Amino acid sequence: MHDMPQTERCRTAIETSRHFREEVPDVVEKLVASCGAGTCFDHIGPEPIPSREAVIDLIHRINRLLYPGYFIRTRIEDFNLRYYFGQEATALFELLSEQITLAMRHDCVRHNLPCIQCEEQGQKAAISFMHELPNLRAVLATDIRAAFEGDPAAKGYDEIIFSYPGLLAVTIYRIAHRFFEQSVPLIPRIMSEHAHSVTGIDIHPSAHIGESFFIDHGTGVVVGETTEIGDRVRVYQGVTLGALSLPRNEVERLRTRKRHPTIEDDVIIYSGATILGGETVIGARSVIGGNVWLTESVPPDTRVYLKKPDLIYIGGTR
Incomplete structure (x- = not known):
């Protein structure tokens, strides 16, 4: 093959690639069949389930409210603080309501439960959680002080908030625990396992x-x-x-x-x-x-x- 002209080698490579690509539809058919066999796990249907990526985004958004000024690139000062909280809180409510609603609806369908008006319950759970944000900030402040007082290597509170995996894991735990107490399905475990994956710390939200x-x-x-x-x-x-x-x-x-x-x-x-x-x-x-x-x-x-x-x-x- 090394003695072939360049154009012949290219034609041969193209034909070989076409041969393998022609097998893709067969793989697709086998995958479709596996979804109907009832032996594997999938979620196929008109009703979407919560998005893991969206739940992780919610963690970042909640952190921006719990630790204002730390996890954004823009500057926050006294004159724009109310605007900052207003923008972040409004966006959080809409996205949080949506994901909680999806989680509740999925649970209802999965267990064939009577209708609980999932959309209204999702909004209710979202605003109930948001009312807890000031209390969460106060509790997390005790965790930050405990880290500073317990670790001589800590040079300041900013270092702990920015870089300590223990605080990140505990922050996500405290968020997830609030949702767990509200009986929100799926979302608390998605949150806690995300914390586990990025910190190596596994705290069950319960x-x-x-x-x-x-x-x-x-x-x-x-x-x-x-x-x-x-x-x-x-x-x-x-x-x-x-x-x-x-x-x-x-x-x-x-x-x-x-x-x-x-x-x-x-x-x-x-x-x-x-x-x-x-x-x-x-x-x-x-x-x-x-x-x-x-x-x-x-x-x-x-x-x-x-x-x-x-x-x-x-x-x-x-």
């Missing part, structure tokens, strides 16, 4: 977390669905607040039961610690050391550490 919560470094932190966390709690990377493994036939029975631990006020949990079980309670002001594995409760004011391992040095002067 978990209950108090004020002044600080996740240091953060990667690998897991906070399960029925976890309860008090005020002024600090956790480090790799901490798991999870459930004990269950036999498959027990999953449905325990789906609505408390399966994750309770962490009381002023607890510190160091990196790699694993705390499991719905009856496990870590008492107030306790300190859980790194890599500790706990499936039983700890009374208040307790320190739990692993015994120091024997280190072996090879080479050098030791």
Whole structure:
């Protein structure tokens, strides 16, 4: 083929490409058939479902209201603050209402529920959430201060807001938790899993977390669905607040039961610690050391550490 003239090589390449492209319709037919087989998952029909991209956009829009001036390129000053909030809030209401309505309507169709006037309920849920924005700002302010007071590396509040993955994950959790409390389907989990994907921190929107919560470094932190966390709690990377493994036939029975631990006020949990079980309670002001594995409760004011391992040095002067 290397001895062919350039024009012949081009014709051969074109014919080869045409041959492969002619197989595309066959692939399309097989894909269409797979959608009607009932063995795969798809959403095909006239009623759209919430858009993951739109929900992620909502997170960015909500952040611009929670942290005005931080996540936009334009300058905000006293004289245009009301205009800024008005523009952002109006756009948020319209987009949020639409996505909540889609989520509710999808849930109704999926479970064959009686009509709940999804559009009106979507708008009601959207404005109800927006009324919570000032309270959310106040709670997040306690989280930011906790991060500054708990991390000597933090040079200021701006650095924490701009760059700490722990604050980003907690911010999205607090947003998603409000929607979860309103029984908005799908959207809270889309939000929390987006936070998980960008920070490595997995917080279920159903978990209950108090004020002044600080996740240091953060990667690998897991906070399960029925976890309860008090005020002024600090956790480090790799901490798991999870459930004990269950036999498959027990999953449905325990789906609505408390399966994750309770962490009381002023607890510190160091990196790699694993705390499991719905009856496990870590008492107030306790300190859980790194890599500790706990499936039983700890009374208040307790320190739990692993015994120091024997280190072996090879080479050098030791």
